[in-house]
Amino acid sequence: MEKRIALESRGKNPSEVSELILDNCKATTIDGLTNDFVNLESLSLINVGLTSLRHFPKLPKLRKLDLSENRISGGLQHLSGCPMLGSLSLSNNRIKSLDILEAISDLKELKSLDLYQCEVTGIDDYRENVFKLLPQLQWLDGVNREGQAESDSEEDEDESSVASSDVEEADNDEEDEDEVPDGLNAVGVAADDEEEDDDDDDDEEDEGPGLAYLQKSDLVDEEEEEDFQPGEVDEEEDEDEDDEDDEDDDVVHSHGGKAKEDENRRKRKRDDVDEENESKREK
The missing domain is CATH 1.20.5 (Single alpha-helices involved in coiled-coils or other helix-helix interfaces)
Known part of the structure; x- marks a missing residue:
């Protein structure tokens, strides 16, 4: 695991790393991941073979942790050093009882928990009991308290956001069309140019018969x-x-x-x- 961490860090200092993907790097315990990763926000340890979370570091900015497809049966108290953790996936692990989940009840920012294919999901009133045990949760196994899937809700939020953005852009376009820049009249013609055109028209009227009139007179004389x-x-x-x-x-x-x-x-x-x-x- 330590070599994989060095590879994924790409030569950066641990404090500069914000994401680590250590999937399939075989290990039974945490090794090489230290408290120096103070700015780590996302960590994935899928199918590593972990049986315990002992030596799990304190990661103050960690928000997303994926421990799917391991052999973890307990020891969730080792995650207490991650107060900002909002999403935790323990799917396809060996979590058998609700008592094991009590260890993460102090993670107040935890909004999403995934226990899919864990034995605990088979107990009576599983969902109701988990939401009661962890009242800060909004999503359990990808579904909220009302039974709405998390992906559907995200799509609704995205559509609402896009619609709101379109309305704002349309309003801004209308405002831009209504606004007339300084020095321009309602049709976008410079006021000074318009005044000059009016002056030119007045000058032409004061100068008497124009060239066209004189040319026409000459033609009449020639015909006569x-x-x-x-x-x-x-x-x-x-x-x-x-x-x-x-x-x-x-x-x-x-x-x-x-x-x-x-x-x-x-x-x-x-x-x-x-x-x-x-x-x-x-x-």
């Missing part, structure tokens, strides 16, 4: 110039003058014809009068 042809204007003017002359001629002809008709009418009247006078003279 392209449509203009001097020869066409002269022809139009000549046509207008001819039309005016024709109108004048029509007026002249109109007036001349009317005068001629009047003269012919008067002439006919004179002829009629002359004929009438001549007729009277003949009578």
